[in-house]
Amino acid sequence: MNQPLLTIAVPCYNEEEVLHETAKQLTAVMNSLIEENLASEESKLLFIDDGSRDQTWAIIEELSQKNGFVTGIKLARNAGHQKALLAGLETAMGFSDCVISIDADLQDDISVIREFMIKFHEGYDIVYGVRDNRESDTFFKRVTAQGYYRFMKKMGVNLVYNHADYRLMSKRALEELSRYSEQNLFLRGVVTLIGLKTTEVYYARKERFAGISKYPLKKMLAFAFEGITSFSIAPIRWITLIGFLSFISSSIAGIYAILVKVMGHAAIGWASLIISVWFLGGLMLMSIGLIGEYIGKIYQETKQRPRYGIETDTFSNAFIQRKAVSKADTVTRVK
Numbered sequence: 103m104n105q106p107l108l109t110i111a112v113p114c115y116n117e118e119e120v121l122h123e124t125a126k127q128l129t130a131v132m133n134s135l136i137e138e139n140l141a142s143e144e145s146k147l148l149f150i151d152d153g154s155r156d157q158t159w160a161i162i163e164e165l166s167q168k169n170g171f172v173t174g175i176k177l178a179r180n181a182g183h184q185k186a187l188l189a190g191l192e193t194a195m196g197f198s199d200c201v202i203s204i205d206a207d208l209q210d211d212i213s214v215i216r217e218f219m220i221k222f223h224e225g226y227d228i229v230y231g232v233r234d235n236r237e238s239d240t241f242f243k244r245v246t247a248q249g250y251y252r253f254m255k256k257m258g259v260n261l262v263y264n265h266a267d268y269r270l271m272s273k274r275a276l277e278e279l280s281r282y283s284e285q286n287l288f289l290r291g292v293v294t295l296i297g298l299k300t301t302e303v304y305y306a307r308k309e310r311f312a313g314i315s316k317y318p319l320k321k322m323l324a325f326a327f328e329g330i331t332s333f334s335i336a337p338i339r340w341i342t343l344i345g346f347l348s349f350i351s352s353s354i355a356g357i358y359a360i361l362v363k364v365m366g367h368a369a370i371g372w373a374s375l376i377i378s379v380w381f382l383g384g385l386m387l388m389s390i391g392l393i394g395e396y397i398g399k400i401y402q403e404t405k406q407r408p409r410y411g412i413e414t415d416t417f418s419n420a421f422i423q424r425k426a427v428s429k430a431d432t433v434t435r436v437k
């Protein structure tokens with residue numbers, strides 16, 4: 103039987119410091135997979151340049167001259183990690199039997215790629231890479247991340263605990279994924295909706311070996327918020343509940359005020375009045391803001407804009423050229 107064609111998709115945003123080393127290490131992994139008959143010789147590394155402003159694309163081009171595994175796609179502009187990854191997955195899908203996604207900084211242990219492939223051979227469609235500790239993270243990132251997973255679970259969003267975007271997906275799983283056509287894409291949430299045969303593989307996460315995190319706090323918060331509002335309408339329900347509760351309590355307070363008045367005691371103070379006005383005003387503004395967030399999402403979805411644009415794609419070219427060559431071969435042979 104032919105070995106499965108594996109593509110390793112690596113989104114890169116301003117990663118000039120790490121690319122050489124990343125390509126080197128992933129090439130070594132590829133070679134050993136091929137040696138062990140776990141992956142086909144045609145397997146590829148696919149670097150997705152997410153509109154970097156440094157030498158990233160130049161390095162990808164240079165690497166692809168020297169290294170037969172290396173291919174790349176260059177996005178027309180910075181689309182963000184999730185969309186860049188999606189661009190990679192959808193490009194790779196057409197020519198691959200399975201695709202592994204991994205970050206360019208190799209914080210995720212590449213030695214478990216072998217286990218991913220073994221699971222794939224066992225018939226799994228989705229294999230999640232799950233971190234078994236967070237020691238390499240800062241205290242702050244660890245606490246916020248843990249809180250986030252718990253919170254998401256409460257909100258009814260099913261995430262694999264401690265799993266980022268390090269995973270293997272089969273062609274079948276990717277085809278399912280590409281049918282989720284939403285603009286507000288939160289990959290890790292969507293992948294758990296696909297179903298199919300899934301399993302997990304555990305590993306320890308390392309520190310970034312060079313360069314700085316491309317996820318500063320601001321992006322991290324935006325990402326977390328995106329994850330919630332593109333998956334769950336629980337916040338809107340909460341607001342209805344809070345509104346209902348404050349209506350009940352203000353009714354009770356109203357009855358109390360009337361009783362006090364009737365019994366001839368002193369009028370209720372100005373302070374409590376002003377506080378409740380501010381409290382309700384704030385609550386309402388917040389609620390309107392949150393509902394606006396969802397309406398904004400609807401607005402974006404209805405526009406149905408493309409989620410990313412590809413400027414150059416050497417990955418598909420490599421396969422199309424090869425097909426053309428082998429076709430030419432058969433034609434001459436037939437003659």
Ligand code: UDP
Pocket residue numbers: 112113114115116117152180181182183186204205206207209310314315316317
């Ligand atoms: N990344 C991207 N586009 C962006 C931001 C990040 O493609 O707009 C890539 C980045 O190059 C890396 C991955 O997403 O391969 C994860 O980023 P990073 O390692 O900086 O995040 P962290 O590990 O700190 O969460």
Ligand code: MG
Pocket residue numbers: 205207209310315
């Ligand atoms: Mg990282």
